[in-house]
Amino acid sequence: MFPVNAADYWDFLMLKIGTFTFNYDSVEDRILLVGNLHNESPRIDFWLTRKLVLRLLSAAPELIEKTSSEIADVPQQHRAQLAQFHHENARQTLQGMQEDGALVATTHDLLSRLDISHRDGMYRLTFFTGSDDPVAVSTLRYDELHQVLHLLHQGAKALDWGVAPALFESSQHSQTLQ
Numbered sequence: 001m002f003p004v005n006a007a008d009y010w011d012f013l014m015l016k017i018g019t020f021t022f023n024y025d026s027v028e029d030r031i032l033l034v035g036n037l038h039n040e041s042p043r044i045d046f047w048l049t050r051k052l053v054l055r056l057l058s059a060a061p062e063l064i065e066k067t068s069s070e071i072a073d074v075p076q077q078h079r080a081q082l083a084q085f086h087h088e089n090a091r092q093t094l095q096g097m098q099e100d101g102a103l104v105a106t107t108h109d110l111l112s113r114l115d116i117s118h119r120d121g122m123y124r125l126t127f128f129t130g131s132d133d134p135v136a137v138s139t140l141r142y143d144e145l146h147q148v149l150h151l152l153h154q155g156a157k158a159l160d161w162g163v164a165p166a167l168f169e170s171s172q173h174s175q176t177l178q
Helices: 006-013 050-067 076-092 142-158
Strands: 020-025 030-035 044-048 113-119 122-128 136-140
Touching: 020 142, 030 142, 050 076, 050 113, 050 142, 076 142, 122 142, 136 142
Parallel strands: none
Antiparallel strands: 020 030, 030 044, 113 122, 122 136
């Protein structure tokens, strides 16, 4: 069956990423994202720069707050704590495999843009490598998005990119009066 509208046509052409593998490369000072390493779909590699990862991580709290009705329904001062709780729960259920040795990139494609949209409880990640045409797409559940954000955050910490210890830190500081 061939797609009828333009959006479906682009989806038809793009590579679908079903699994993510990350390698934190201190020599390159970048994160290697490998899509589809351990499944039957074609593999695709992207290098993620510090600038792109830090922008994604800084936008994560607002994205989660706007797309999670559970977080949006709690008072503002508790949203970061609830988001961090959800994040930790997703991290604990992360099913990962440890790679034997260093993962080597098959290409040197630099991820220039990663768009994230939300619809019907699902997150769509669209990957770009320099042109306006996307090269890959992935659809994630809420917990899977948290897992990807966790792995990016871990990479930023491993590469000493100056990120906070917790991804969803509260910007509200409590003060004690004496």
